[in-house]
Amino acid sequence: MEINSREENGVNVIILDGEVDISSTDLIRGKFKKLIDEKKKKIVVDLANVPYIDSSGLGLFVETMQEMGKYGGELKLAGLTDDVKKVFELTRLTNFFSIFAEEKEAIESFK
């Protein structure tokens, strides 16, 4: 798992590259924790290069969203591959997260 990040127009963009399962969630959690500790309110996670996700990854996104919700922040998702989108749909988490086709759209939605 490779994680890249940048800040754009006040939005923290996290770009994940690789499969998301329990072998990678601790690494991603560490990145989210840093942003939560800094009370960052706008996070976009770009999943365009994530070919696979399991419930450990879903749980991590839910946990992060709920932690951010405590101080009025929001995590949005972008670029889901078909296989990843199917897992979100299966677990009905498409109703819980704001999901965008492109990272750019997700960033602009915070305006």
Place this chain on the structure above:
Amino acid sequence: MKNGHNLIKLEVRSHPRYLRLIRNATYDIAMICGFTEDEAKDLRLVIDEACTNVIKHSYQYDYSKPIILNFFLYDDRFEMLIEDCGMKVRPSQIRSREIDNVKPGGLGVYIIKKLTDIMEYDPTGKDGPRLRLVKYTKKR
């Protein structure tokens, strides 16, 4: 096991680094058995969730223990038997959360149940708990 054919037995350590190997093997086996690509991907997710539960709950994140996977093909179904030597839990404890009550955990069992036709947990196996997962095959 009547009319069943034990295709493959796979034993791996309970380290998360082997999950990818388990997933890929399951996907390939399912494709060989004639499942569609989408079905094979579903079974790949199912085995991942089952093995992740073994690592988390049965072995309490001890990465040095064995996970034994058996794959069977019958005339009408594909079966995966997952055995471990960890903690036994009551079958009633193996449950998913209410799907609309969004919380970080509890989705693994939900996914397994959604994507398989039978899920049976037997804590009384000779060497340890066993999880039997069945997916019926369509006429091919």
